[in-house]
Amino acid sequence: xxxxxxxxxxxxxxxxxxxxxxxxxxxxxxxxxxxxxxxxxxxxxxxxxxxxxxxxxxxxxxxxxxxxxxxxxxxxxxxxxxxxxxxxxxxxxxxxxxxxxxxxxxxxxxxxxxxxxxxxxxxxxxxxxxxxxxxxxxxxxxxxxxxxxxxxxxxxxxxxxxxxxxxxxxxxxxxxxxxxxxxxxxxxxxxxxxxxxxxxxxxxxxxxxxxxxxxxxxxxxxxxxxxxxxxxxxxxxxxxxxxxxxxxxxxxxxxxxxxxxxxxxxxxxxxxxxxxxxxxxxxxxxxxxxxxxxxxxxxxx
Numbered sequence: 001x002x003x004x005x006x007x008x009x010x011x012x013x014x015x016x017x018x019x020x021x022x023x024x025x026x027x028x029x030x031x032x033x034x035x036x037x038x039x040x041x042x043x044x045x046x047x048x049x050x051x052x053x054x055x056x057x058x059x060x061x062x063x064x065x066x067x068x069x070x071x072x073x074x075x076x077x078x079x080x081x082x083x084x085x086x087x088x089x090x091x092x093x094x095x096x097x098x099x100x101x102x103x104x105x106x107x108x109x110x111x112x113x114x115x116x117x118x119x120x121x122x123x124x125x126x127x128x129x130x131x132x133x134x135x136x137x138x139x140x141x142x143x144x145x146x147x148x149x150x151x152x153x154x155x156x157x158x159x160x161x162x163x164x165x166x167x168x169x170x171x172x173x174x175x176x177x178x179x180x181x182x183x184x185x186x187x188x189x190x191x192x193x194x195x196x197x198x199x200x201x202x203x204x205x206x207x208x209x210x211x212x213x214x215x216x217x218x219x220x221x222x223x224x225x226x227x228x229x230x231x232x233x234x235x236x237x238x239x240x241x242x243x244x245x246x247x248x249x250x251x252x253x254x255x256x257x258x259x260x261x262x263x264x265x266x267x268x269x270x271x272x273x274x275x276x277x278x279x280x281x282x283x284x285x286x287x288x289x290x291x292x293x294x295x296x297x298x299x300x301x
Contacts, residue, residue, distance in 0.1 A: 020235050020239035020242060023232075024235035025253075025254045029258035029262055031228040031229045032107065034225035034228065035095060035098050035221075036103055038225065041212065041215065041218045042218050042222075045200045046204070046212060048091070048197070049196075049204070050200075050214070051225060052196030054193075054226035055196065056193040059193060062186045063184075063186040066184075066186060068186055080180070080191075082171075084195050086174075087169075088168070088199045089171070090168025091168070091196050093165035097161040097162035100158045101156065101158050102263055102269045103259055103266075104269050104275065105159065106162045108275065108279045109144060109148070110255075111282045112143070113166050114252070115136075116166065116170035119137055120170060121174065133292050136285045136288045136292070139281060143279075143280075143282035145278075147275060147279070147282070176188075189233050193229075239251075
């Protein structure tokens with residue numbers, strides 16, 4: 001086999017994996033948009049519970065079809081309890097951010113998750129991070145501040161909701177590194193959505209909002225959000241297993257493009273120059289951190 005054939009053979013899985021990743025990010029963005037639409041009619045606690053129930057049922061069905069046991073003692077390991085705690089915080093505050101703040105800025109702040117994962121890996125797992133990546137982490141944090149605009153008249157404390165949600169997801173992703181390898185995508189998805197139900201119940205006890213009977217529009221929005229969420233989760237796993245991680249991972253940032261477009265077109269959000277600059281700084285820092293990390297791994301091998 002000549003060099004061109006070898007390159008073509010290795011390129012094909014990466015192209016497929018990248019397409020799966022883009023599809024996953026588009027579905028995640030649609031999930032966010034439908035949740036935001038439902039939040040215009042339903043209390044956040046109710047959205048969390050109904051959304052969680054739908055996803056739990058979906059992943060239970062997928063696990064049953066594939067012959068996987070939902071009751072697995074590895075689920076109750078200490079690291080998984082930590083993971084679920086972070087998942088609860090991330091999901092609760094992210095949905096609050098979707099309900100109360102613009103979709104575009106919420107999506108932009110979420111893109112800082114990989115930056116904080118690298119920061120946490122260095123602090124808690126002893127992962128070696130060179131000065132270049134530390135510089136990129138700092139620049140990425142500046143990008144988050146540009147999006148938040150803490151010194152401007154347009155700053156809202158509600159923007160902190162997205163930051164807390166992003167930190168929760170960062171903690172979840174860090175805990176996932178130490179999660180038992182025996183837990184499949186379907187099992188993690190099942191318990192992830194179960195955590196959303198718990199988050200909704202806890203928030204409902206605090207918020208005490210009256211139950212609202214969802215109309216057809218709200219039910220359709222939540223049902224579509226569940227479908228998009230389950231598809232996105234599965235497509236993400238498919239992407240990571242089909243292509244090389246170093247190749248497909250950068251396409252995670254396509255979620256920002258979809259989120260900003262949906263915010264502008266669907267919810268008539270204003271996308272100004274400062275928002276675009278902040279998004280560019282966050283994505284640029286994240287891509288640089290990813291590139292340097294892959295380069296460091298290559299040198300070690």
